[in-house]
Amino acid sequence: MNFSQLDYHWFQAINQLADRVPALNSVMAFCAVNLDYLFYLGIVVYWFIRTPENRRMVVNSLISAAAALGTNGIIGAIYHRDRPFVSHHVIQLVQHEASASFPSNHAAAAFAVATSIWLWRRKDGWVWFILAALIGFSRIWSGIHYPTDIVGGAILGVILAVLIGKLMRWQVLKWLTDGLIHIYELIEHKIWKP
Secondary structure (H helix, E strand, C coil): CCHHHHHHHHHHHHHCHHHHCHHHHHHHHHHHHHCHHHHHHHHHHHHHHCCHHHHHHHHHHHHHHHHHHHHHHHHHHHCCCCCHHHHCCCCCCCCCCCCCCCCCHHHHHHHHHHHHHHHHCHHHHHHHHHHHHHHHHHHHHCCCCCHHHHHHHHHHHHHHHHHHHHHCCCHHHHHHHHHHHHHHHHHHHHHHCC
8 A cells, every 4th residue: 555545545434433423423524614713813822821831922923824824825736636525525514616635724824823822821722722633633634734735734734833942932933023123012002092
């Protein structure tokens, strides 16, 4: 069995759970489509807690997610892999366009944010990693990604978040980040001043 066949075999094992455990289908479909909104909400909450550490963490998260999605776009343009429902009969719980499947944008962005949070707040980060994994698993369950799409996106998101986290600790970039945050806080203070 070659790697592509093994990937499809893993896909089938997870996707067939939709037939075996249909009670979870609505939860998995919801997670596949909407759980990433919890990441957006989390970023907003961390930002408005207003500690310097949280704000740096949010900047790290946003840059990492943007870098992951940009890199995914380049990979998808160079190497187009059809989604499972294009090439095979699958149990498809959510509708999706037949765009490039590898690597998963949802997994890349979610793991980039989770890693960024983990770099700053270890305990919180583990919760976000679990949620990122749930997004990936639910997208396989729902029939719109192969396992290697999720793993590829996750690896890309983690690597970029770690690299960007290291870059942000360079003194020049740290000053730039802190300066931009300070400018934002001055504006924020003027707007919300009682």
